[in-house]
Amino acid sequence: MKTYIGIDLGGTNVRVCKIMANGNILQEVKSLSYGMEGPEVVIENLVKLIKSIDAYQECSGIGIGVPGPVDTVNKVMKISSNLKGFTDYPIAKVLEEKVGLPVFVDNDANVAGLAEALVGAGKGLGIVYYVTISTGIGGALIVNGKLISGKSGYAGETGNMIVDPYRKPFNNLNPGASESEASGRALTRKGKELFGEDAIQNAGDVFALAASGNSDAQKLIDQMTTDLAILFSHVAHIVDPHMFVIGGGVLKSKAQWFDTMIEKFKTFVHPGMRDVKFEVAKLEEPGIVGAAMLPVSNGL
Amino acid sequence: MKTYIGIDLGGTNVRVCKIMANGNILQEVKSLSYGMEGPEVVIENLVKLIKSIDAYQECSGIGIGVPGPVDTVNKVMKISSNLKGFTDYPIAKVLEEKVGLPVFVDNDANVAGLAEALVGAGKGLGIVYYVTISTGIGGALIVNGKLISGKSGYAGETGNMIVDPYRKPFNNLNPGASESEASGRALTRKGKELFGEDAIQNAGDVFALAASGNSDAQKLIDQMTTDLAILFSHVAHIVDPHMFVIGGGVLKSKAQWFDTMIEKFKTFVHPGMRDVKFEVAKLEEPGIVGAAMLPVSNGL
Numbered sequence: 183m184k185t186y187i188g189i190d191l192g193g194t195n196v197r198v199c200k201i202m203a204n205g206n207i208l209q210e211v212k213s214l215s216y217g218m219e220g221p222e223v224v225i226e227n228l229v230k231l232i233k234s235i236d237a238y239q240e241c242s243g244i245g246i247g248v249p250g251p252v253d254t255v256n257k258v259m260k261i262s263s264n265l266k267g268f269t270d271y272p273i274a275k276v277l278e279e280k281v282g283l284p285v286f287v288d289n290d291a292n293v294a295g296l297a298e299a300l301v302g303a304g305k306g307l308g309i310v311y312y313v314t315i316s317t318g319i320g321g322a323l324i325v326n327g328k329l330i331s332g333k334s335g336y337a338g339e340t341g342n343m344i345v346d347p348y349r350k351p352f353n354n355l356n357p358g359a360s361e362s363e364a365s366g367r368a369l370t371r372k373g374k375e376l377f378g379e380d381a382i383q384n385a386g387d388v389f390a391l392a393a394s395g396n397s398d399a400q401k402l403i404d405q406m407t408t409d410l411a412i413l414f415s416h417v418a419h420i421v422d423p424h425m426f427v428i429g430g431g432v433l434k435s436k437a438q439w440f441d442t443m444i445e446k447f448k449t450f451v452h453p454g455m456r457d458v459k460f461e462v463a464k465l466e467e468p469g470i471v472g473a474a475m476l477p478v479s480n481g482l
Numbered sequence: 483m484k485t486y487i488g489i490d491l492g493g494t495n496v497r498v499c500k501i502m503a504n505g506n507i508l509q510e511v512k513s514l515s516y517g518m519e520g521p522e523v524v525i526e527n528l529v530k531l532i533k534s535i536d537a538y539q540e541c542s543g544i545g546i547g548v549p550g551p552v553d554t555v556n557k558v559m560k561i562s563s564n565l566k567g568f569t570d571y572p573i574a575k576v577l578e579e580k581v582g583l584p585v586f587v588d589n590d591a592n593v594a595g596l597a598e599a600l601v602g603a604g605k606g607l608g609i610v611y612y613v614t615i616s617t618g619i620g621g622a623l624i625v626n627g628k629l630i631s632g633k634s635g636y637a638g639e640t641g642n643m644i645v646d647p648y649r650k651p652f653n654n655l656n657p658g659a660s661e662s663e664a665s666g667r668a669l670t671r672k673g674k675e676l677f678g679e680d681a682i683q684n685a686g687d688v689f690a691l692a693a694s695g696n697s698d699a700q701k702l703i704d705q706m707t708t709d710l711a712i713l714f715s716h717v718a719h720i721v722d723p724h725m726f727v728i729g730g731g732v733l734k735s736k737a738q739w740f741d742t743m744i745e746k747f748k749t750f751v752h753p754g755m756r757d758v759k760f761e762v763a764k765l766e767e768p769g770i771v772g773a774a775m776l777p778v779s780n781g782l
Contacts, residue, residue, distance in 0.1 A: 251754060260754055309632060323720060325625060332609060332722020336755050339719045344750065347646055347712055356715070356750055412647055415656070416716045419639045420623060422632020450644065450656055454551060454560055455636045 188474030189246040193217035193264025198231040201474035205301030217265045229280045243284045243477025247293040247469050254331040257287050286476035292338055293472030295322025296329045298427045300475050303461040307424040311417050313340055316430035319361040329479045343416055345409040364409040366432050372402050389435035407439050411446035418451050429463030488774030489546040493517035493564025498531040501774035505601030509535055517565045529580045543584045543777025547593040547769050554631040557587050586776035592638055593772030595622025596629045598727045600775050603761040607724040611717050613640055616730035619661040629779045643716055645709040664709040666732050672702050689735035707739050711746035718751050729763030
């Protein structure tokens with residue numbers, strides 16, 4: 183079975199793993215990423231880590247998952263707030279020259295979705311749409327095993343999709359953007375507005391209040407399920423996926439929203455679309471496995 | 483150059499054309515479709531028309547464009563109000579047996595989009611999203627020359643996408659569905675509500691009133707451009723296309739809405755997405771040419 187190298191490159195830490203085509207992790211090395219010290223230091227460290235992998239030259243390719251949008255055609259990051267100097271830096275090209283293997287780059291939500299589509303919950307299906315609902319909302323579209331990144335890497339930017347254009351905008355996102363209305367951060371914000379700064383620290387506090395019978399908290403969650411149902415309806419009418427795979431921290435409170443959201447979704451699509459599957463993401467390490475799947479998505 | 487047979491099968495008429503891979507129409511035959519007389523009569527007539535095409539056996543495949551959603555996996559129509567008895571009828575399989583060529587089926591908006599992507603405005607581009615804005619609103623997603631039809635043929639069902647969930651529903655579509663808010667029929671309905679049944683016969687009458695300086699008509703068109711901008715924003719965040727291709731009758735009044743809509747679109751996407759191209763559909767016969775391109779989309 184072919185093997186690949188997956189790299190999870192964050193602003194603070196970096197992990198490099200040797201991974202099989204079926205998603206099994208064979209070997210892991212990690213270190214600080216030196217993200218604020220500039221590309222040269224980051225790359226030198228990365229090359230050292232890669233070369234410490236057993237028989238790294240026999241791997242079929244390298245994939246890197248990074249935070250933020252990526253121009254996958256030119257293989258460069260477009261925004262790199264946690265990795266100083268990496269905007270438009272030719273990270274893939276430089277690594278290819280230093281390591282001698284083909285290198286691909288994509289953002290962390292895209293690679294997580296790719297992992298779920300290839301070796302996770304959506305394995306073997308034609309069209310998989312992945313949505314992670316956590317602090318923010320991200321997503322990824324995978325068609326016949328290939329990640330669709332779009333013209334400039336913005337495909338799957340699910341968090342900026344409008345669910346109601348007449349709400350207030352937040353954080354440079356659209357008015358009524360799904361991330362501003364239905365993410366963990368959104369639920370926290372709305373909870374603080376209703377119950378006070380001190381009563382709510384995170385989305386879990388809102389879910390706990392709702393579970394204890396608080397009707398205002400229940401209304402917040404009811405609105406969240408409507409907003410998510412509209413979001414999934416948007417996606418369904420564009421790509422009609424075989425499966426939606428849902429990941430992210432808000433799944434910790436799955437019992438309080440997941441099934442309700444799906445029932446509402448069914449009211450927002452044509453009758454023939456109501457049987458689309460919604461599955462929970464099942465991989466323990468979608469980020470690093472998905473990075474390793476980038477060469478697979480590109481035919482290697 | 484390879485040749486294909488394209489069929490435009492409607493409830494009243496049917497056209498069968500021999501078409502080159504570059505979209506040139508070489509030969510055309512047509513007749514009534516006998517759409518209300520049942521599959522046997524329709525098929526017998528179709529076979530006769532196909533066999534009247536010069537050297538039809540040398541064509542690489544047959545594509546059929548039909549009105550309404552199609553299950554492209556099983557190659558059957560899911561709703562066939564204008565073609566009696568065709569719901570779930572194995573039209574492709576029956577034709578394949580009688581003619582001896584591979585047959586593919588898809589709905590008319592999908593085939594029109596495919597034509598524009600392969601040999602029209604979007605020729606040579608990776609990701610093309612086609613939207614037709616006419617009496618209704620339809621669409622199609624084409625990735626690397628292949629039509630994405632989805633699990634059950636509902637990909638590209640652009641007309642049912644929600645642009646504002648708090649408006650009234652019409653015609654079994656979603657509340658605030660784009661077709662109910664920004665199509666020719668929608669503009670006609672809104673115009674009649676404002677100006678009376680007799681004053682408005684079609685969308686053109688609303689555009690004419692707006693052009694003459696009527697501020698209420700101008701507001702309707704202003705709302706239409708906002709709703710369309712939101713619709714295109716939804717699509718952009720999912721597939722980040724290289725080009726949007728726009729067709730349909732509402733383009734007759736292009737000067738009054740097209741550029742405004744694009745400017746509004748730019749306010750509803752991330753900065754890096756603002757340079758996506760919006761082009762007007764350029765084929766004279768997208769329906770029949772797109773039908774002939776279905777075998778191409780399927781690798782023939």
